[in-house]
Amino acid sequence: MTSPNQHQQSAAKPEPTRALADRLCDWVVTVDHKKLGIMYVAAGIIFFVVAGLEGAAMRAQLAKPGNDLIDPATFNQLFTMHGTTMVFLVGMPILLGMGNYLIPLMVGARDMAFPRLNAFGFWLFIFGAVLLYFSYIGATGLYGTAAAPDVGWFAYAPLTSRTFSRGNATEYWVLGIMVSGFGSITTAINLITTSLCMRCPGMTLMRMPLMVWMMLVVGVLVITALPVLTASQVMLLFDRQLGAHFFDTEAAGSAVLWQHLFWFFGHPEVYILVLPAFGFVSEIIPVFSRKVIFGYPLMVAATVAIGFISLGVWAHHMFAVGLGPELNAFFAASTFLISVPTGIKVFNWMGTMVGGRIRFDSPMLFCTGFVAMFVLGGLTGVMLAVVPFDWQLSDSYFVVAHFHYVLFGGVLLAIFGGIHFWFPKAFGKMLNERLGKATFWFLFIGFNLTFGPMHVMGILGMPRRVYTFPPDRGLDLWNLISSLGVLVQCAGVLCFVWNVILSLRKGKPAGDDPWDAWTLEWATTSPPPEWNFDRIPVATSRRPLWDQKHPEDPDWKYE
Amino acid sequence: MRLALLSVIVAMMCSSSSQGATDSLVVCLPDTTNNMFEPVSQSAREIRELSWLVLGICAAIGLVVEAVLVWSILRFRARPHAAKGEPSQVYGSNSVEIAWTVVPCVIVFVLTLATVRTIREVELTEPPSGALMVIAIGHQWWWEYRYEAEGVVTANELVVPVGRPVWLTLLSADVIHSWWVPRLTGKTDLVPNWTNHTWFNAEQAGIYKGQCAEYCGTQHGGMFLRVEARAPAEFAAWIEEQKQPASVVMAAEQGHQLFTELACMNCHEVVGTSDGTFGPSLTHLMSRSTIGSGVAPLDRDTLRLWIADPSNLKPGCNMPSLKLNDEELDAMVGYLLTLR
Numbered sequence: 066m067t068s069p070n071q072h073q074q075s076a077a078k079p080e081p082t083r084a085l086a087d088r089l090c091d092w093v094v095t096v097d098h099k100k101l102g103i104m105y106v107a108a109g110i111i112f113f114v115v116a117g118l119e120g121a122a123m124r125a126q127l128a129k130p131g132n133d134l135i136d137p138a139t140f141n142q143l144f145t146m147h148g149t150t151m152v153f154l155v156g157m158p159i160l161l162g163m164g165n166y167l168i169p170l171m172v173g174a175r176d177m178a179f180p181r182l183n184a185f186g187f188w189l190f191i192f193g194a195v196l197l198y199f200s201y202i203g204a205t206g207l208y209g210t211a212a213a214p215d216v217g218w219f220a221y222a223p224l225t226s227r228t229f230s231r232g233n234a235t236e237y238w239v240l241g242i243m244v245s246g247f248g249s250i251t252t253a254i255n256l257i258t259t260s261l262c263m264r265c266p267g268m269t270l271m272r273m274p275l276m277v278w279m280m281l282v283v284g285v286l287v288i289t290a291l292p293v294l295t296a297s298q299v300m301l302l303f304d305r306q307l308g309a310h311f312f313d314t315e316a317a318g319s320a321v322l323w324q325h326l327f328w329f330f331g332h333p334e335v336y337i338l339v340l341p342a343f344g345f346v347s348e349i350i351p352v353f354s355r356k357v358i359f360g361y362p363l364m365v366a367a368t369v370a371i372g373f374i375s376l377g378v379w380a381h382h383m384f385a386v387g388l389g390p391e392l393n394a395f396f397a398a399s400t401f402l403i404s405v406p407t408g409i410k411v412f413n414w415m416g417t418m419v420g421g422r423i424r425f426d427s428p429m430l431f432c433t434g435f436v437a438m439f440v441l442g443g444l445t446g447v448m449l450a451v452v453p454f455d456w457q458l459s460d461s462y463f464v465v466a467h468f469h470y471v472l473f474g475g476v477l478l479a480i481f482g483g484i485h486f487w488f489p490k491a492f493g494k495m496l497n498e499r500l501g502k503a504t505f506w507f508l509f510i511g512f513n514l515t516f517g518p519m520h521v522m523g524i525l526g527m528p529r530r531v532y533t534f535p536p537d538r539g540l541d542l543w544n545l546i547s548s549l550g551v552l553v554q555c556a557g558v559l560c561f562v563w564n565v566i567l568s569l570r571k572g573k574p575a576g577d578d579p580w581d582a583w584t585l586e587w588a589t590t591s592p593p594p595e596w597n598f599d600r601i602p603v604a605t606s607r608r609p610l611w612d613q614k615h616p617e618d619p620d621w622k623y624e
Numbered sequence: 625m626r627l628a629l630l631s632v633i634v635a636m637m638c639s640s641s642s643q644g645a646t647d648s649l650v651v652c653l654p655d656t657t658n659n660m661f662e663p664v665s666q667s668a669r670e671i672r673e674l675s676w677l678v679l680g681i682c683a684a685i686g687l688v689v690e691a692v693l694v695w696s697i698l699r700f701r702a703r704p705h706a707a708k709g710e711p712s713q714v715y716g717s718n719s720v721e722i723a724w725t726v727v728p729c730v731i732v733f734v735l736t737l738a739t740v741r742t743i744r745e746v747e748l749t750e751p752p753s754g755a756l757m758v759i760a761i762g763h764q765w766w767w768e769y770r771y772e773a774e775g776v777v778t779a780n781e782l783v784v785p786v787g788r789p790v791w792l793t794l795l796s797a798d799v800i801h802s803w804w805v806p807r808l809t810g811k812t813d814l815v816p817n818w819t820n821h822t823w824f825n826a827e828q829a830g831i832y833k834g835q836c837a838e839y840c841g842t843q844h845g846g847m848f849l850r851v852e853a854r855a856p857a858e859f860a861a862w863i864e865e866q867k868q869p870a871s872v873v874m875a876a877e878q879g880h881q882l883f884t885e886l887a888c889m890n891c892h893e894v895v896g897t898s899d900g901t902f903g904p905s906l907t908h909l910m911s912r913s914t915i916g917s918g919v920a921p922l923d924r925d926t927l928r929l930w931i932a933d934p935s936n937l938k939p940g941c942n943m944p945s946l947k948l949n950d951e952e953l954d955a956m957v958g959y960l961l962t963l964r
Contacts, residue, residue: 137842137843140845141839141841215842217839224799224839229764229798318817356711356713360715363721385802385812386820393747394739401735404732405725405729409725412724415693418700420711421700421711436693440690448675448678448679451742452743453739456671457671457804457811460802460837461804524661526660526804528844530839531844535848538656538833539659620713
């Protein structure tokens, strides 16, 4: 162990004089959870732009009926890559990356439990991502070379068999996801271990920030669900490469087995994406409402309940498969049930806002937008759990609207909220508030323009994943509005990217605690030193910094 | 938001129901709606009733939650002249938290009961008595319909009698497809190695459209469904017509010759001439009104365009271009036009 004095000296080493190559090398060989976290988020944002452009291309094709801007084979690759990228290369890395950055700081630790495993996980993710995108150059598909996978992000058998998916684009999909999935599993192990074993003195489980609780549950879900995907992908590889028949329906394999395996991963995956977002919101809303989170124990209970129940709802993706009335009824009931703890969370956030003194800085704007949109996405989710309603609307644009309200209106707005909230901590500079607000309003309005009309398109009978639609179904106007909304969203993303570049160069200095917040990450400098805390902090309550700022009325009295 | 969405839905339904009324009169009329809220079959109607209930409950919850959210934004936003210091810290309230746990549980219980009831009414495990039995087979990217008892095989356009329940046995020849005609009933998948059923009873004559609802490869978007409900007498006449062997017209002999000499007969059935099963049966091709599983209306021009190169109308589809010259094309089209 080195003494604090030595730390001070090494921190004072003049940074700018070092060669670019040295600094790059620092990032490549680093095992620092903060650098890894920043790289996760940066890579996620790059892939977000890529996948966003893929989505924009699809909306351009669907702007008018009978359009022939994009041929069907390319369109199918676009939605496959858009979905796969958004889930595995945008949602997972950004959320796990922010967990990576924040969890050790929040629990008062110097790093993750396994720093080198952490770095290994990150580079696995990057390698998997590059492998997946290399398919655009190196893979062969149904119609020749340079073909990205085109089997859809849930890759239903037997469309993935060698008979119907010739070439090796599907192998790129399998291996890219599998490799980056191993990365996610290592990160999950790290998150669990760090939050259980690395907490600073005084930080009991029931004093952990809610964000840490959520990441703990996410970690458990990842190591429960992701190996199932990996296993089924191995089975698929066996089918394709070694002549096995797990999913080969021409040789008595089962197409339904793939669906069970995939959704046993796929539905917890939704909560893997949404729980960290809940975590961000649970940290941000109290700070900007100037109130303690309403009903902390119930929030924790709801989180754990969501974790458990989410493992028992997967077949609600399969109501049209013909599993029979009994199974359909069971999975409808379990799906309804999961709306209860989810609803509790929404009510508790609102309970936190009521009676507060709410500052609408950009992080809070995003989080308020999150609550408003997530409620809509949650309610359409309840509708889709009603089996007969789902028989009509499953695999239609209504579903596309539903999960974009959850994943864009929900998760992505929360991610933007989180980035605006913790950017000053990570870089020591404030983001520009005016650009932040512009980002929010462009994204919020553009998002609703794009995805709101999709509810109607689904009700009017438009299935998802169609590369064009006929002109006589009353769909033209809705599709046009939806496509125009993309332009507004693009303006939002441009504002955000510009804001980051501008603020990194000449943002206002942030100071340690720009938002007057209460959790431990704000107790250290911005950006924090490599060792996070000069002295390991002591958690006196759920809000250690509140106790310091209000010694007359500390939190621990009320726990 | 919810209010806006609801009003949009209501407006949309008003506008489309006024268009929908004339559908049943003309065969190829545009402006058909696939709106699930305009059912013409018992099962689709039961789904609609439940959907309205659920939509109503969810809309009410949504309205209340969003209203409280907006109210708290307006009421509790920090004002520039507000008092300094922090607002009073409320750590929670057992009674309030129990309330907003129990109330959703009750709502969820009611929804479960309503759902189970409608599942039992719609998802039949036995065919309704007197049902017309049809086997529907999904192919990349077209539909095969086999009326086993009647001995009729056709493709892409299902003809059914008004008023009589239809029991569809759903099979797949390759990958997963999904049979979805929203005004008749909800969707059911066609899964290879797995037998599914669905049923409906069209209550009025008309053409009801839909399309494949499970991603099934390149032309998933060009795999349209078309159900034509006809009066029972007309339906019986149609069955008789379909049972006839393919017509033989001497004037079309050159085209017939081509059909048998080229690859056509490997995939397509024309009773008396060929027995291919990979593509749609062409025995009574011209009794249908669309081509390529609904991607274009069927007439001399589209037929010629299609045979010249199917990817003109349906890029990526499995039928190859036979590279016929103009003369051969004319002969082939001339022959196919006789298959009434």
